[in-house]
Amino acid sequence: MATFFEADRATLVLGSAQPIAAIDADEAQRRGIAVARRRSGGGGVLLWPGEYVWLDLEIPASDELWSHDVGRSMWWVGELWRTAMEPLSASATVHHGRLQHSPWSAHVCFAGVGPGELMQGDAKLVGVSQRRTRTAARFQSMVHLRWRPDVVAALVAPPLPPEPLNGVATVPLSAEAIVARLTDALHHR
Numbered sequence: 001m002a003t004f005f006e007a008d009r010a011t012l013v014l015g016s017a018q019p020i021a022a023i024d025a026d027e028a029q030r031r032g033i034a035v036a037r038r039r040s041g042g043g044g045v046l047l048w049p050g051e052y053v054w055l056d057l058e059i060p061a062s063d064e065l066w067s068h069d070v071g072r073s074m075w076w077v078g079e080l081w082r083t084a085m086e087p088l089s090a091s092a093t094v095h096h097g098r099l100q101h102s103p104w105s106a107h108v109c110f111a112g113v114g115p116g117e118l119m120q121g122d123a124k125l126v127g128v129s130q131r132r133t134r135t136a137a138r139f140q141s142m143v144h145l146r147w148r149p150d151v152v153a154a155l156v157a158p159p160l161p162p163e164p165l166n167g168v169a170t171v172p173l174s175a176e177a178i179v180a181r182l183t184d185a186l187h188h189r
Helices: 025-031 072-085 149-154 175-187
Strands: 002-005 011-014 034-037 045-047 052-060 118-120 123-132 136-144
Touching: 002 175, 025 034, 025 149, 052 175, 072 118, 072 123, 072 136, 072 175
Parallel strands: 011 034
Antiparallel strands: 002 052, 011 045, 052 136, 118 123, 123 136
């Protein structure tokens, strides 16, 4: 099952294990940014209406795409996005390695790299997280159409990492165009 999600207001979505103390709640309130939590892991993700595409994919354990290897199980999600982004991002690659942390990745999802995520060179293009049970898996995936590193960094509670927050690629398409490409890729899967 595939479901696209949209936020009707700016929202910072925290990962399941991310403590609320990791964000500057006063700054979020001052900027009018809501705070929510997802059930999958990873760092925070800033959803700005009209500036991202979020796709959830659910499969039962009986699906041919199911893998008992948690990392490998996300590769197909990255491949789906890579197919949908061709030829726009012809050099995009799906990360098949282990989780790669950065000084920012505990706070910001797009600051690290995990299995199945789509990379444009050294920059993350599509983030992927997963929640699974013995009977099913839900993959949450997202691409930014615009990246706001200054806003994201301002929402992290001090002390901040000394390096700048960067390493995110964006897609120069409308959300509608990306949804159409993903829908087409899903139908041909």
